[in-house]
Amino acid sequence: MLGAILTRLADGRFHSGEALGEALGVSRAAIWKTLKRLEEQGYPLQRVRGKGYRVPRGACLLDPAVIRAQLPAALSERWQWHLHQQVDSTNAEAQRSLLPGAPHPLVVLAEQQVAGRGRRGRPWSSPYGQNIYLSVVEPVSGGAHGLEGLSLLVGLCLVQSLEDVGYRGCQLKWPNDVLLNGAKLAGVLLEISGDLTGEALVVIGVGVNVLMEAADGVDQAWTSLYRTGQSAPLDRNQLVAAFLLRLAPAMEIFRAEGFAPFRDAWQQRDAWAGQQVRVVSGAHEQLGVAAGVTTRGALLLQQEQGVQEISGGEVSLRLNNAT
Numbered sequence: 609m610l611g612a613i614l615t616r617l618a619d620g621r622f623h624s625g626e627a628l629g630e631a632l633g634v635s636r637a638a639i640w641k642t643l644k645r646l647e648e649q650g651y652p653l654q655r656v657r658g659k660g661y662r663v664p665r666g667a668c669l670l671d672p673a674v675i676r677a678q679l680p681a682a683l684s685e686r687w688q689w690h691l692h693q694q695v696d697s698t699n700a701e702a703q704r705s706l707l708p709g710a711p712h713p714l715v716v717l718a719e720q721q722v723a724g725r726g727r728r729g730r731p732w733s734s735p736y737g738q739n740i741y742l743s744v745v746e747p748v749s750g751g752a753h754g755l756e757g758l759s760l761l762v763g764l765c766l767v768q769s770l771e772d773v774g775y776r777g778c779q780l781k782w783p784n785d786v787l788l789n790g791a792k793l794a795g796v797l798l799e800i801s802g803d804l805t806g807e808a809l810v811v812i813g814v815g816v817n818v819l820m821e822a823a824d825g826v827d828q829a830w831t832s833l834y835r836t837g838q839s840a841p842l843d844r845n846q847l848v849a850a851f852l853l854r855l856a857p858a859m860e861i862f863r864a865e866g867f868a869p870f871r872d873a874w875q876q877r878d879a880w881a882g883q884q885v886r887v888v889s890g891a892h893e894q895l896g897v898a899a900g901v902t903t904r905g906a907l908l909l910q911q912e913q914g915v916q917e918i919s920g921g922e923v924s925l926r927l928n929n930a931t
Contacts, residue, residue: 619665620663620664623660666842667842678846689717698742702745706809714743715744720734720735738819760780764874768873769850773847773850774838784797819834882898885927
């Protein structure tokens with residue numbers, strides 16, 4: 609019933625509980641109970657006495673059929689599609705969904721994650737129906753070496769897809785975050801499966817804050833597309849389709865040429881270019897000026913003694929004036 613209610617509310621206007629009940633053939637009390645549960649989970653639902661209920665225009669539940677209809681047939685049919693109401697994480701579910709002996713590219717979506725993870729195991733706030741929790745499984749060659757620069761490429765595809773639908777000002781923080789107005793909007797988490805030295809599969813995990821208004825336990829500045837107030841789509845199906853339209857052709861180029869063809873586009877959106885930063889790896893810390901990235905996706909750190917190349921892994925990049 610929730611999907612049917614949100615479909616009615618997706619025009620961004622107020623609808624009374626009575627009108628919704630009549631349209632869906634249920635009682636007004638049933639509408640109230642359904643929306644109350646959603647509201648308690650932090651969904652941006654407006655309730656006004658005498659007017660009824662309203663959600664942000666375009667807000668909806670995820671629907672693979674709607675997403676696939678926005679993709680070319682060859683692309684839609686490339687992946688096996690999985691949608692879950694709740695999982696621990698889409699990356700973990702993608703790993704479990706791989707077919708032994710004949711793995712196939714996958715798209716795994718979820719309305720909610722109960723153990724969503726960011727980089728270095730940090731929790732990722734994952735309330736029901738508000739954000740994009742997506743994992744895409746793709747083949748890669750060269751094992752772990754073949755992933756150099758891939759997290760940067762995925763972040764670039766995210767920013768470009770948001771630009772495609774009308775969002776402005778999104779930037780990239782090395783190696784795997786998307787920022788808007790200096791706050792985290794989206795993140796990328798890559799995990800490899802199979803031969804770490806040869807043919808393998810990469811699980812590309814993507815999280816995008818879309819409708820979220822509050823987040824418990826998040827220890828950094830964050831934002832969502834809804835909070836920005838920009839007049840661009842909040843339809844998560846459209847946003848997923850736009851991202852996949854960017855990712856698929858980029859992956860073909862990446863397999864043949866690596867990250868090098870995407871370096872300039874990434875650097876044009878580098879949020880911390882020219883700024884004093886700290887590179888933290890365990891107890892070790894380096895200071896310098898962020899000076900872009902290499903053709904392999906390594907960070908260039910300008911120091912008094914010269915330019916250092918910093919690879920990913922367990923490295924954390926922070927502004928020098930941040931805690």
